[in-house]
Amino acid sequence: MNIHEYQAKNVLKHFGISVPNGKIAYTPKEASAVAVEVSSHGPWVLKAQIQSGARQSGFFLEKSAGVAGGIRLVKNRRAVASETEKMLGNTLVTIQTGPKGKVVNKIYVEAFQKVKKSFYLGLTIDRITSELVLLAANVPDGNIIEKAINNPDEILHLSLNTLGTTSQQQIQHIMKFLKLPKRTLPHLEQLVNGLHKAFLGLDATMIEINPVGVTSSGELLALDAKISLDDNALFRHPDIATLRDDSDLDERKLQARRYKFTYHDFSGSVGCIVNGDGLALSTMDLLKEKGSGAACFINVKGGVDKDKIANGIKIIMTNPRVEGILLNILGGFVRCNLIADGIIAAAAEAGLNVPMVIRFEGTNKDMAHEILNNSHLPVIWADTQEEAVDKLLKEMEAAV
Amino acid sequence: MAIFVNKDTLVVCQGITGTQASFHVKNSLDYGTKVVAGVTPDKGGTLHLGLPVFNTLQEAVKETKATASVMYVPASQLKAAVREAVEAELDLAVSIAADVPLRDMLEIKAMLRGCKTKLIGPNTPGIITPDEARLGIFPVDIHKKGNIGVVSRSSTLTYEAVLSINRAGLGQSTVVGLGDDILIGVDFIDVISAFNHDDETKAIVMIGQLSGPFEEAAAEWYKRQHNKKPVIAFVAGDAMPFDHNMGYAGDILTNGYVSVQDKKDALADAGMIVVNTVSDITKALVNLK
Numbered sequence: 001m002n003i004h005e006y007q008a009k010n011v012l013k014h015f016g017i018s019v020p021n022g023k024i025a026y027t028p029k030e031a032s033a034v035a036v037e038v039s040s041h042g043p044w045v046l047k048a049q050i051q052s053g054a055r056q057s058g059f060f061l062e063k064s065a066g067v068a069g070g071i072r073l074v075k076n077r078r079a080v081a082s083e084t085e086k087m088l089g090n091t092l093v094t095i096q097t098g099p100k101g102k103v104v105n106k107i108y109v110e111a112f113q114k115v116k117k118s119f120y121l122g123l124t125i126d127r128i129t130s131e132l133v134l135l136a137a138n139v140p141d142g143n144i145i146e147k148a149i150n151n152p153d154e155i156l157h158l159s160l161n162t163l164g165t166t167s168q169q170q171i172q173h174i175m176k177f178l179k180l181p182k183r184t185l186p187h188l189e190q191l192v193n194g195l196h197k198a199f200l201g202l203d204a205t206m207i208e209i210n211p212v213g214v215t216s217s218g219e220l221l222a223l224d225a226k227i228s229l230d231d232n233a234l235f236r237h238p239d240i241a242t243l244r245d246d247s248d249l250d251e252r253k254l255q256a257r258r259y260k261f262t263y264h265d266f267s268g269s270v271g272c273i274v275n276g277d278g279l280a281l282s283t284m285d286l287l288k289e290k291g292s293g294a295a296c297f298i299n300v301k302g303g304v305d306k307d308k309i310a311n312g313i314k315i316i317m318t319n320p321r322v323e324g325i326l327l328n329i330l331g332g333f334v335r336c337n338l339i340a341d342g343i344i345a346a347a348a349e350a351g352l353n354v355p356m357v358i359r360f361e362g363t364n365k366d367m368a369h370e371i372l373n374n375s376h377l378p379v380i381w382a383d384t385q386e387e388a389v390d391k392l393l394k395e396m397e398a399a400v
Numbered sequence: 401m402a403i404f405v406n407k408d409t410l411v412v413c414q415g416i417t418g419t420q421a422s423f424h425v426k427n428s429l430d431y432g433t434k435v436v437a438g439v440t441p442d443k444g445g446t447l448h449l450g451l452p453v454f455n456t457l458q459e460a461v462k463e464t465k466a467t468a469s470v471m472y473v474p475a476s477q478l479k480a481a482v483r484e485a486v487e488a489e490l491d492l493a494v495s496i497a498a499d500v501p502l503r504d505m506l507e508i509k510a511m512l513r514g515c516k517t518k519l520i521g522p523n524t525p526g527i528i529t530p531d532e533a534r535l536g537i538f539p540v541d542i543h544k545k546g547n548i549g550v551v552s553r554s555s556t557l558t559y560e561a562v563l564s565i566n567r568a569g570l571g572q573s574t575v576v577g578l579g580d581d582i583l584i585g586v587d588f589i590d591v592i593s594a595f596n597h598d599d600e601t602k603a604i605v606m607i608g609q610l611s612g613p614f615e616e617a618a619a620e621w622y623k624r625q626h627n628k629k630p631v632i633a634f635v636a637g638d639a640m641p642f643d644h645n646m647g648y649a650g651d652i653l654t655n656g657y658v659s660v661q662d663k664k665d666a667l668a669d670a671g672m673i674v675v676n677t678v679s680d681i682t683k684a685l686v687n688l689k
Contacts, residue, residue: 053647124649125502127612130509130583135652144648149656162507203503205582208647226647232475233501277580278554278609281636282678288639289677301555302498304420330559332525333420333496333537362539362559385560386679 001229002051003243006108008225011202011240015194018187019222022110024049031084031109032077039111044080046072046109048087050102051245053210053226058094061101065090070104073112080109105247113221115213119178120144121191122208123160123199132199134158134192136174144210164197183218191220202240203233252296252315259308261300263315268293270392271322271354273313275301275334283328286389295321303334309342310349317350324355324396328385331362340368344375352377355395359388402574403549403594403601404492404518405468407532412466413438414457414473414481417448421472424537425449428470431540433533436464439484457484468492470526470535475500478522482508486517494535495521495585505583512585519585524577525555538575546571548685549595549629551588552607553580553614557636557678561605564681573601580609588618596628603630603688605681606672608663610637613654615663619670631672632684635663 003011009019021038025031035044048055048070055070070092072083084107093101122135137155139147147154156177158170171189174180180188191212199207206228213221234241246254256263264280270287272294274280284294298316303309316322329339339360359382360368372379380395382388405411413425416438426449429435437452437460444455454460457469469490473481475497485493500522512519520527526536530543539559548565550572552558558577565572576591578584588606595601608615615635622628638660651657668674673684 122647122649122652124647124653125506125582126653127582127614128617130506132506133653135649145651145656148648148652152655155652162503162510200503203501205502206647206649208649210648228647230502232499233503235476236501274556276554276556278552278607278636279556279560281554281609281638281640282557282560284639285636286677293639330539330556332539332555332559361563362542384563384679386677 001231001234001244003227003229004049004051004245005047005225006049007243008227009222011227012194012198012222012225015198015201016190017194017198017222018219019225020110020113022108025084025107025109026105028081028085028088031107032081034109035077035080038109042075042077043112044074044109045112046074046080046083046087046107048092048104049106049108050092050097050104052092052094052096052102054094054096055092058092058097060087061091061093070094113213113215113223115221115223116216118211118213118223120210121195121212122206122210123195123204124206126157126159129159131159132162134160134174136178138178139211142211160196162200164200166192166196180214181218184214184220187218187220202227203230203236204228205230252319255315256298256312259312260302261298261308261312263296263298265296266294269295269321269323269396271295271316271319271325272297273316273325273327273329274299275303275329275331277301279328279330283326283385283389286385290389290393292393295319295323300334300339304338306338306341306345309339310345313342313346314350317346317352322354323399324392325357326388326392327356327358328388329360329362331360331364335364336360336362336368337364337371340371343372343379344377347377355380355392355399357382357388357392357395359383359385401598401600402529402532403591403598404520404574404576405527405529405533405535407432407434409434409468409533410464410466411435411468411470411533411535412457412460412464414469414471414484415477416440416451416453416472417443418472422449424472425470427540428534431534432531433535436466457488461488461490466490468535469494471495471497473497475522479504479508482519483511486511486515490517493517493519494524494526495519496524496526496536497522500581502582505581509583518590520576521579521585523581524579525558527574527576529574530572536577542566543575544571547573547600547602549573549591549598549601549604550575550607551578551591551595551604552576553578553609554607554636557607557609560678561607561634561681564679565605565685568682568685570685573598582612587614589621592618592622592631596625601629603632603685606631606633607678608633608635608667610635610640610660613658616654616658616666619666619672622672623670630688632681633664633667633672633674634678634681635660635667
């Protein structure tokens, strides 16, 4: 689960991390009012709150938003209101949002902070060493990815322990690597220790401060903040779970999540029902190879409840963009007979108006075949996933 | 021979009395697996599926001399279960638990460092040596005894790979599901290395997928090996549109965004036989013969 910048900054404050003064606003009038609360004078920074990085270099789809990106520097209160008005309700596209972009419905109004220099700081998991790792780099042009590709040696990797205690030696190492002035030492200690404790304490999967600003007095400020939290650990953090903002998730995704399944939309016309991410990926690869593509897929992995399975299948059956359904199940934990029961229940409610090809393999496959054959639903059988894709595409062609 | 488990491996089941555990342990017993005991706190002294149940793993291991454990404990209890397995000095622990918190895995990996206990999983179908031992949730009727080792990140594609091997008229020595969580127990290198040392295994099928650095690490390692067996590799996710996470940290660790093609190139460069669909595994195996 990702949270917004303003939420992340609020959370990090509790771990002793300094952030510029800021407040959230939902209307231009509100933005103008909170501006004086965060600072008695300008300039202010207006930051579109969508869950994405690279907002500064992003652009709005609508002309009324103007040509500037999702981060705007303004000098007076009138501009606070007018620029907020331009962004609200419009769609911001960044390299991380995809071409559809995300609608901005709140603006974070922040006091502008003059800084001497800035650097990148990130905490995440190194999957090879299985350790928590701190990443740090001086990035004058702000392009950390360019550095990762062309000058990876200029990025510090430092393993952190699972206790939440960063050693003096490690702090010194970061000081030296980033060539930070001496007076920043106590501030760096507080920042790194705070992030280290926050990562473990919040059950985060990533915390990124891009950038950290160094003020003339040596203070370190988190000018931006991104936090991704571990969905599997939210049960330990009921307070944080309430920060979830689902406003940019569509109804089908939310429905699938209710049954603990995952649902994804794509641009093709085949609805896929599978039980596993790998199977979803390879099914999509096959469709692509045959010149077609998925409209959507639902992954019913772990499903052993007939009603939940039926509801999951209904999400695919009721998607108007689906012109054919491909059901590819390799039963292990998931049992094919329960999926068969789910198909019948879903078809009874939603109707089966498009061709459906089914490929069952594994646990209780024969039972599943018998159940569906007895139901007289017009399903088409396939033995392999290639055969399933071929048969379905042929049926869909014939239906046009 | 096979790797990690065979017909003589004595297996204990942690969390044996649950519904899913009962279903799958019964299947494993019918399959011929030497499951000798179960562990469920507060149910020690009882019998379940005809097996003695103990309160702790320590007691179960002391009484039965088991060397491997299959864990049907929920995600929230995995850390405690692995600690017990490490303390009992088991050779192998298999976890099928899904949704394990990352921080717990971070601590579990720290716990396993320098220990003899190997963890398979979590979030995996487990391990199966056809006709000998099944630890996990593999379908029972698709595997055939043979000389091809299988290792896969994806559960369902593991079954797919097995079917492709059968279609080539061959069978499997051992099949290992790594699981596809952010942190996993054994990885490609651990398993391929074991297959390289196993007389029964003649070739290896490896199934990777989009995201994570595990395929690249395996490629780099394989390239450096001298006595190695042929590896046929497939990587799923080519059709998946670019899906960026919110931050950059993940991409920094891989020196930029890594595509499925990048992974395939790395594996081919290391000398593996890279195929474009799972069913091409059949052809590649026939060509090897």
